[in-house]
Amino acid sequence: MRQRTPVVVNILIITVLLVIFYYLFVQSYSFLASPYFWGTVVISAILAYIHGAIGDLIENNKFKKLTAEEKAAYLAEKKIPFLRRQYEAAFKKQSDSHEKDILIDHGFDGIMELDNQLPKWWLGLFYFGTVFCIVYICAYAFTDFAHPISEYDAEYKEQMAAIEIYNQSQPPITIETAVFSEDNIAAGEEIFKSNCVSCHSDGGKGGIGPNLTDNFWHNQPEKTLFKNIFHVVDNGVTGTAMQAWGKNGVLTGTDIQNVAAYVYSINQLKKPITPKDGGAPPYGDEAHWEKQ
Ligand code: HEC
Known part of the structure; x- marks a missing residue:
């Protein structure tokens, strides 16, 4: 009769597997503080x-059917600690004469199965x-060695540094070189939300600063709309709350090009927000802009 794995070992294996699976899904060890984890x-x-316990019952029943000799052998083997038994089983010589030594007891279905030793190359692998x-x-x-997240961070930093170097090597964007591009609208909206919304309100519908969605312009230093917006944001309007965002060094040429694209888009690509x-x-x- 074969020895069974002790319950504590099973519980230990299950707990380790649970920790691994929880970690896979949560991606941090925060679940260790969760009652759901400990409940599981x-x-x-x-x-x-x-x-x-059910296994114990079956084992007791089978034990009664053994001969006195088999009983003694079984009890002697049972005294050997679990890990030692595992270790010995791995190197045990297979007896080729006694089939019953390696017979796996199927109990109820009566199928014969032999616990043949695995090939050494298989075990080694x-x-x-x-x-x-x-x-x-x-x-x-526990380490950073070949860790995907730290590798990703390192690559991300490298790429950001490369972008920084590229941007520094580019000539700064001025009113002469600035162009409207739809790709800049989203970035411009972010700049608008953090710098301009307090005066020009949501979507540029106007408040302290004028409505930027209609076709009426107080400042018209340029002939085309996009350059006009760039000019006003860059230089501000002297004597008013509209500061010179570019000349004061608050926004870079790239920022102004982006926010001008956003203002251009709410003025040209969307319906004006009327009173x-x-x-x-x-x-x-009323403005009569030339086509760019
Ligand atoms: C502190 C309030 C304030 C902030 C912040 C502000 N503006 Fe203005 N803005 C004004 C005022 C006031 C005017 C009108 C100036 C005038 O009387 O000509 C103005 C005018 C303008 C005009 C010209 C409108 C016209 O009819 O001539 C544009 C374009 C503009 N602002 C864009 C922006 C952008 C883009 C930002 C964010 C980078 C911004 N403003 C931030 C107050 C503000």
Whole structure:
């Protein structure tokens, strides 16, 4: 009769597997503080314990049917500690004469199955894989060695540095070189939200500063709309709350090109927000922009 794995070992294996699976899904060890995790551990432990108890019952029954000799051999083997038994089983010489030594007891279905020893190359590969797995998991959990997240961070930093160097080598964007591009609208909207919304309101409908969605412009230093916006944001309007964002060094040429693209888009690509819709009334003269 074969020895069974002790319940504690089963519970330990289940708990380790639970930790691994929780970690895979949560991607941090925060679940260790969660009652759900410990609830799962307790329920699994109870199930493993019940499974062990049923096994004990079956074992007792089989034990009664053994001969006195077999009983003694079984009890002697049972005294050997679990890990030692595992270790010895791995190197045990297979007896080729006594089939019953390697017979796996199927109990109810009566199928004959022999516990033949595995080939040495297979076992070697298996133990190598196990050791490799333990080393890999430890390296993954506790070191930065070949860790995907730290590798990603390093590559990200490298790329950001390369972008920084590229931007520094480019000539700064001025009113002469600035062009409208739809690709800049989203970035411009972010700049608008953090710098301009306090005076020009949501979507540029106007407040302290004028409505930027209609065709009335108080400042018309340029002939085309996009350059006009760039000019006003760059130089501001002297004597008013509209500061010179570019000349004062608050925004770079790239920032102004982006925010000008956004203002251009709300003026040209969307319907104007009229006083009826909560927009500020027209300010300045109707504009007749030249095509860019
Ligand atoms: C502190 C309030 C304030 C802030 C912040 C502000 N503006 Fe203005 N803006 C004004 C005022 C006031 C005017 C009108 C100046 C005048 O009387 O000609 C103006 C005018 C303008 C005009 C010209 C409108 C016209 O009819 O001539 C544009 C374009 C503009 N602002 C864009 C922006 C952008 C883009 C930002 C963010 C980078 C911004 N403003 C931030 C107050 C502000």
